[in-house]
Amino acid sequence: MTKIIDGKLVSQKILENIADEILFLEKKPSLAVIIVGEDPASKIYVNLKKKKATELGINSTVIEMHETTTEESLLNKIEELNNDEKTNAILVQLPLPKHINTTAVIEKINPKKDVDCFHPYNVGKIATNNKPYVYPCTPKGILSLLEYYDINPEGKKVVIIGRSNIVGRPIALMLLNKNATVTICHSKTKNLEEITQTADILIAAVGKTKLVTENMVKTGAVVIDVGMNRDENGKLCGDVDFSNVKEKVSFITPVPGGVGPMTICTLMHNTLELAKQQNAIN
Ligand code: NAP
Numbered sequence: 001m002t003k004i005i006d007g008k009l010v011s012q013k014i015l016e017n018i019a020d021e022i023l024f025l026e027k028k029p030s031l032a033v034i035i036v037g038e039d040p041a042s043k044i045y046v047n048l049k050k051k052k053a054t055e056l057g058i059n060s061t062v063i064e065m066h067e068t069t070t071e072e073s074l075l076n077k078i079e080e081l082n083n084d085e086k087t088n089a090i091l092v093q094l095p096l097p098k099h100i101n102t103t104a105v106i107e108k109i110n111p112k113k114d115v116d117c118f119h120p121y122n123v124g125k126i127a128t129n130n131k132p133y134v135y136p137c138t139p140k141g142i143l144s145l146l147e148y149y150d151i152n153p154e155g156k157k158v159v160i161i162g163r164s165n166i167v168g169r170p171i172a173l174m175l176l177n178k179n180a181t182v183t184i185c186h187s188k189t190k191n192l193e194e195i196t197q198t199a200d201i202l203i204a205a206v207g208k209t210k211l212v213t214e215n216m217v218k219t220g221a222v223v224i225d226v227g228m229n230r231d232e233n234g235k236l237c238g239d240v241d242f243s244n245v246k247e248k249v250s251f252i253t254p255v256p257g258g259v260g261p262m263t264i265c266t267l268m269h270n271t272l273e274l275a276k277q278q279n280a281i282n
Contacts, residue, residue: 021272082108139170
């Protein structure tokens with residue numbers, strides 16, 4: 001029988017542990033979020049992050065910068081936060097306006113405060129199977145789900161659709177580090193269906209509604225749907241044709257309620273981790 005992976009439940013348990021831990025900390029963790037411009041989706045994400053942080057006892061500051069802010073002013077702001085002892089974690093909400101070089105911005109963040117794990121220092125640590133300061137939020141959230149449901153990736157054939165720096169690439173490396181046999185697919189992959197059919201664990205991180213259909217999955221596979229799309233009625237949905245695929249697989253994440261809640265929960269966990277590292281608490 002198929003098990004629906006409950007990201008809400010798992011994230012709730014992790015969040016409760018975070019709140020308990022923060023309660024006993026002398027210095028509360030502190031997260032600074034920079035948002036440049038007025039992108040409505042980014043504003044919603046930033047508000048959600050602030051709300052969740054506040055609920056958990058994390059000090060959070062949102063720094064709103066104007067759409068026309070120069071790259072230099074943004075880099076100066078990051079430098080200020082890098083040097084501010086009270087700030088443990090820095091997040092720059094992406095995407096940035098086109099005139100700003102995103103790579104330069106990411107590389108400006110002190111890797112010790114890089115709560116998203118986007119800095120090449122931290123990414124390189126993962127690529128060489130070493131520990132970054134913290135792991136990237138969505139990939140780590142996926143691993144927490146697998147762990148909670150006792151799904152051990154070791155020796156499993158994992159197929160990932162998508163190769164973004166935020167999801168596809170880091171989850172591929174993290175699963176490789178856990179001894180899975182990993183294949184990454186993308187828009188230029190030929191015979192996608194043939195490859196996905198071989199997966200014990202299939203991860204879809206594309207951004208295309210119902211890209212993954214029933215005929216693309218092996219019976220009994222584990223399916224993780226990272227996609228966050230809107231269907232023809234404006235309803236939130238993933239990359240997987242959930243109602244048909246779920247009949248065939250052993251585990252599947254729904255959208256909403258699967259990977260989504262794990263991402264924000266991991267962000268909170270990462271903020272706590274960075275604060276503990278900086279305050280030398282085990
Ligand atoms: P992205 O940067 O747009 O990357 C999409 C990837 O999918 C690319 O590697 C692209 O290939 C590949 N792709 C596109 N069309 C394809 C096709 N027909 N067949 C195979 N591969 C195809 O997206 P992202 O940032 O990784 O996000 C992916 C999805 O996850 C989005 O819906 C996003 O909203 C969602 N997301 C959710 C969470 C969460 O917390 N739940 C977090 C992050 C992202 P190329 O590289 O060749 O272009």
